[in-house]
Amino acid sequence: MLTIKTRFAPSPTGDLHIGGLRTALYNYLFAKKNNGKFVLRIEDTDRARFKKGSVETILTGLKWVGIKTDGKIIYQSLRTDIYKKYAEQLIVKNKAYYCFCSAEILNKIREEQIKNGNPAKYDRRCLKLSKKEIEEKIKNNDPYVVRLIIPDGKTKFKDLIREEVEFNNREIDDQVLLKSDGYPTYHLANVVDDHKMKISHVIRAEEWLSSTPKHIILYEYFGWKPPKFAHIPMVLASDKSKLSKRHGATGVLEFKKQGYLPEAIINFLAFLGWNPGDSREIFSMQELIKEFSIEKVQKGGAIFNIEKLNWINGQYIRKLNIDKLTKLCISYFEKKKSLHSSLFIKQIVALEQNRLKKLSDIAEFSDFFFKNKLEYDKDLLKWKNMNNEELKNILEKISDIFSEIPENDFTKEKLEPILKSEAVKIGDNGKVFWPLRVALSGKKASPGPMEIAEILGKEKSVERVKSALEKIK
RNA sequence: GCCGCCAUCGUCUAGUGGUAGGACAAGAGGUUUUCAUCCUCUAAACAGGGGUUCAAUUCCCCUUGGCGGUACCA
Numbered sequence: 001m002l003t004i005k006t007r008f009a010p011s012p013t014g015d016l017h018i019g020g021l022r023t024a025l026y027n028y029l030f031a032k033k034n035n036g037k038f039v040l041r042i043e044d045t046d047r048a049r050f051k052k053g054s055v056e057t058i059l060t061g062l063k064w065v066g067i068k069t070d071g072k073i074i075y076q077s078l079r080t081d082i083y084k085k086y087a088e089q090l091i092v093k094n095k096a097y098y099c100f101c102s103a104e105i106l107n108k109i110r111e112e113q114i115k116n117g118n119p120a121k122y123d124r125r126c127l128k129l130s131k132k133e134i135e136e137k138i139k140n141n142d143p144y145v146v147r148l149i150i151p152d153g154k155t156k157f158k159d160l161i162r163e164e165v166e167f168n169n170r171e172i173d174d175q176v177l178l179k180s181d182g183y184p185t186y187h188l189a190n191v192v193d194d195h196k197m198k199i200s201h202v203i204r205a206e207e208w209l210s211s212t213p214k215h216i217i218l219y220e221y222f223g224w225k226p227p228k229f230a231h232i233p234m235v236l237a238s239d240k241s242k243l244s245k246r247h248g249a250t251g252v253l254e255f256k257k258q259g260y261l262p263e264a265i266i267n268f269l270a271f272l273g274w275n276p277g278d279s280r281e282i283f284s285m286q287e288l289i290k291e292f293s294i295e296k297v298q299k300g301g302a303i304f305n306i307e308k309l310n311w312i313n314g315q316y317i318r319k320l321n322i323d324k325l326t327k328l329c330i331s332y333f334e335k336k337k338s339l340h341s342s343l344f345i346k347q348i349v350a351l352e353q354n355r356l357k358k359l360s361d362i363a364e365f366s367d368f369f370f371k372n373k374l375e376y377d378k379d380l381l382k383w384k385n386m387n388n389e390e391l392k393n394i395l396e397k398i399s400d401i402f403s404e405i406p407e408n409d410f411t412k413e414k415l416e417p418i419l420k421s422e423a424v425k426i427g428d429n430g431k432v433f434w435p436l437r438v439a440l441s442g443k444k445a446s447p448g449p450m451e452i453a454e455i456l457g458k459e460k461s462v463e464r465v466k467s468a469l470e471k472i473k
Numbered sequence: 474g475c476c477g478c479c480a481u482c483g484u485c486u487a488g489u490g491g492u493a494g495g496a497c498a499a500g501a502g503g504u505u506u507u508c509a510u511c512c513u514c515u516a517a518a519c520a521g522g523g524g525u526u527c528a529a530u531u532c533c534c535c536u537u538g539g540c541g542g543u544a545c546c547a
Contacts, residue, residue: 011547046546103545110543119475120543145545162478171476171543179545186547210477210542233479233540240539268485271496275486279495298479298486301540305484308497318510354510365508383506420505433506445508 004036005200008062008069009190011043012054015251016061018304019205019235019243022269026232027203028067029270029292036200037070041193044077045183061252065262066285074197076189083184086192086222087146087177095221096177098134099126099147121173122147146178148187148214148221155213160201160230160294167213175214187211191218194227203230203294206301230294233273234301243304259332259359261320264313273298282315310357317356325349329362334370344369347455351447365446369455374442374464378471383434391435392472394426398436399465402458410458412450419450439468 008024010016031038040062044050062069076083090096099122101109110120127149129137138144150173156166177188184192194202209231219226237247249255255265267283276283276291283291317325326342326349333345348366355365368374382391401418419432426432437449440461446452453461 009547013547043547049546099545106544114474114543117474143545159478165477167477173543176545181545183545185545190547205541206478207541207547231478236540238484242540271485273485277487279487281496300479302486303484305497308485311497314510352509355508428506430506435506437507441507443508447508448506 002200003198004031004034005039005198006031006036006203007039007041007194007197007199009041009043009193009204010058011046011049012051012058013046013049014051014054014057015253016054016058017243018250018252018255018265018269021061021065021252021265022235022272023203023205023232024062024067025065025266025269026230026274026292026294026297027201029288030201030203030230030294032289033292038067039071039074039197039199040069041074041197042076043186043189044075045179045186045189047077047181047183057251057253061256064252064256065266074193076193077183079189079193080182080184082196083188083192084178084182087184087188090148090177090221091146093221094149096146096148097127097174098129098138098144099174099176100129100137100142100144101126119171119173124174143180145176145180147174148177148218150174150214150217155216157212157216157226157229159209159212160228161297161299162209162231165209165212167210169213169217172213172217175211187214187218191215191222191224195219195222195224199227201228201230201294203232206231206234230297233298235272236301236303238303238305240301240303247304248306257360259328259356259361260309260313261316261328261359264309264316267316268309268312272302272304282312314354314357317359318354320353322346322350322353325353329359332360332363333366334363344455351451351455355447368441368443368446369452371442373467376438376442378468380442380444381435381438381468381472383428383430386431386435388472390431392469394432394435395439395465395469395472398432398439399462399469402453402462402465405458407458410454410461412454415450415453435468436465439465 006027008020008027010020010024028038030036040058042055042058087096091098101122106122109123113120126147150169153169154166155169155172156164159165175187176185178184193199212229212231216226235243237243243250249258252265256262263284266285266288270283270288270292271281274292274297277296320328323346326346329349330345348369349362352362352365356362381395398419405414405418419436420429433449437446437452438444440449440452440456456464
C-alpha cells in the first residue's frame with residue numbers, strides 16, 4: 001500500500017502568506033485524512049530574495065494555527081551538492097547541457113521569438129558547442145548554467161483536481177536546472193527532493209500547473225516514478241488578481257495581530273475552494289481532517305472575502321468562554337488599563353462578546369469605560385424629537401434614583417425595575433434608555449445602559465449622568 | 474504574442490439531461506431603547522453563440538472573459 005506523504009515547500013522570502021497557509025492546510029488535511037505524513041521543506045535556493053526571519057515566521061504561523069509537521073525540516077540551500085550531482089548525471093546522459101549565454105543574448109532571442117509569434121524559448125545555440133569549447137569556457141571561468149533538454153512530443157499527466165492535462169513539448173523551454181551561482185532552480189531541487197523524500201502527493205498552487213511537464217520529463221530522465229499532482233486554485237483579491245500586499249494584510253501573523261482566531265482562519269481557508277457537499281460551515285481542524293477530500297476541491301480561483309472571515313471569526317468568538325476570551329483580549333486594551341481589576345475587564349469582555357468580529361474591536365468598543373470625561377454632542381442625548389425640558393427632567397429623575405441605590409446594590413437587576421416603572425410613566429422606554437445610554441457611553445451605539453451602569457458602578461454612573469445634565473444646561 | 478487552466482446570485486459555493494439550494498454581504502420586519510446577537514422574510518446567478526437530444530445550467534465545439542505560465546523567482 002502507498003504511504004501518503006505530502007509537503008509544504010515555501011520559499012523564505014517574507015511572511016507566511018495567507019494563500020500559502022491554505023496550500024499548507026490542504027496538504028496537511030490530505031495527509032492526516034489518509035494517516036500520512038506532512039513535512040516542511042524550505043526552498044531557499046534564491047539567495048537574492050531570501051529574507052531573514054521568514055523561516056521563523058513560517059514556523060510561528062503554522063504552529064499558531066495548529067498545523068504540525070512531521071520529521072525534520074529540510075533546507076534546500078544545504079543540499080546543493082546533491083542537486084549538482086543529479087544535474088551532472090543528466091549531462092552525462094545527454095539530457096542536459098551547459099549554456100554560457102548572457103542575459104542580453106537570452107532577451108534578444110526571446111524578443112525575436114515573440115515577434116514571430118512563437119513561444120519564447122531558448123534556441124539551443126549552446127547545445128552545438130563542442131566538448132573542447134565547453135572545457136575551455138569552464139576553464140576560463142565563464143559563468144554557465146545547466147539546461148534541461150526538452151524532448152519532442154507531448155507530455156500528459158493526470159491532475160487530481162483537473163483530470164487529464166496535456167502540453168505540447170514544443171511550447172516548453174529548455175529549463176535552467178543549475179544557476180551560475182551553483183544553486184539549483186526550483187524545478188531541479190523540487191523534483192530531486194520530492195523523490196528523495198518519498199513525497200506521494202504534490203499539492204501545490206495552480207501557478208505550478210504549466211511547469212509540471214518539465215517536472216514529469218525530469219522524473220522520466222531520472223527513471224523515477226512521479227508523485228500524484230493536485231493543483232489547487234489560487235486565492236484572489238476582490239479584483240480577481242493574485243492576492244498581494246497592496247490589497248491589505250496577507251501575512252498570517254498580521255491576521256493574528258488583528259484579532260482573528262486560528263480556528264476561524266483555518267475554517268475559512270478550508271472553505272476557500274472546498275466544501276463538504278452539504279450546508280455545514282463551522283468545522284474544527286479535526287472535523288476537517290475527517291471530511292476533507294481532494295476531489296471536492298474547486299477548480300476556479302476563489303476571492304478572499306474578508307466579510308465571511310469576519311463572520312466566521314465572530315462565530316468562534318461567541319463560542320469562547322469568558323475567561324479564555326478575556327485572556328485573548330487583554331493585549332488589545334491600552335497598557336494603563338491593566339491597572340483596573342481583572343473582574344472589571346472580564347465584565348467588559350462579557351458585555352461585548354457578541355459584538356466582536358475581531359478581538360481588536362474590543363479596544364474601540366469599550367473605550368468609554370476607561371475615560372474620565374466623555375466627549376459627545378449634547379444633541380445625541382435626545383431621543384427622537386425629545387425637547388430639552390423633557391430630557392433634563394428624565395436625566396434628573398435618573399440621577400435621583402441612582403443616588404438612592406446603595407453602592408453595593410448597584411446591579412442590573414436592581415436598576416432595571418426602577419427605570420422601567422419610570423419609563424412606563426413616560427410611555428416610551430427609549431425616552432429613558434437612550435439618554436441614559438448616551439450619558440454613560442457617549443456613543444450612538446453601545447451595549448445597554450443597565451449593563452454599562454452595573455460595570456461602571458454607582459459613583460461613575462452618577463457622575464456621568466450629572467455631567468450630561470451639565471451639558472444641556 | 475504563444476501555451477495552459479477556469480467560468481452558477483456581489484462573494485464562497487450545492488446541484489441535476491426535465492430551469493437552481495445554502496452561507497456571507499444587502500434590504501425589510503420581529504426579539505418590551507441604540508448597536509450587536511438571535512429569529513422570520515425579500516431581492517440576487519447558470520457569460521454568449523452553435524450543436525447533440527423530445528429536453529441542456531448540466532454533454533461537445535466555438536467565442537468572450539478571468540486567471541496562471543512564458544526568469545540563472547519560487
